Amino acid sequence: MERDRLLRAIRLMAEHSDQDDDVLVQTIGHAGFTETEAQLIVAFVPIAFGRPLLEKLGVSQFSSAVSAPTRNGLRVKVLLEDQPVYEGALWLAREHWRSGVLGKQAYEAIATRSAELRAANQALKEGTSVKGSAVASALVGPYAESLVHRSWWSRAWRRLVG
Secondary structure, three states: OOHHHHHHHHHHHHHOOOOOHHHHHHHHHHOOOOHHHHHHHHHHHHHHHHHHHHHHOOOOEEEEEEEEEOOOOOEEEEEHHHOHHHHHHHHHHHHHHHHOOOOHHHHHHHHOOOHHHHHHHHHHHOOOOOOOOEEEEEOOOOOHHHOOOOOHHHHHHHHHHO
């Protein structure tokens, strides 16, 4: 997904941060995104936005994959690096820390939707340090069949040529 389009969706997420995920998917969908795009945005953008904050809190290990449901009721591991929405959102989150491209309130409204960040905040409230800890995520939706799955050689080629 191109940067400007993703940025538009992220701004919509921030404006409607009080909505639950299902309603937010509809809101983003009404703004010209497909249902699948909206589901991917709602699923991956908070994870991506939470990761830089977790790094600042001292979390040192991040799972490179998420567990995603399949239509037949199973769960599979899906690599985050294969998900263009996640990769683009992570780039924008890091750009925000360099330049403030999103504004503090907008960034926080999205980052606090991250289950990983909420778990770390809960641990901190209970007096537990998160320094050196590890985090991983599981998706409730979208289904794994809607996600990008790259072959090992495609990933290797991508790393070699950028």
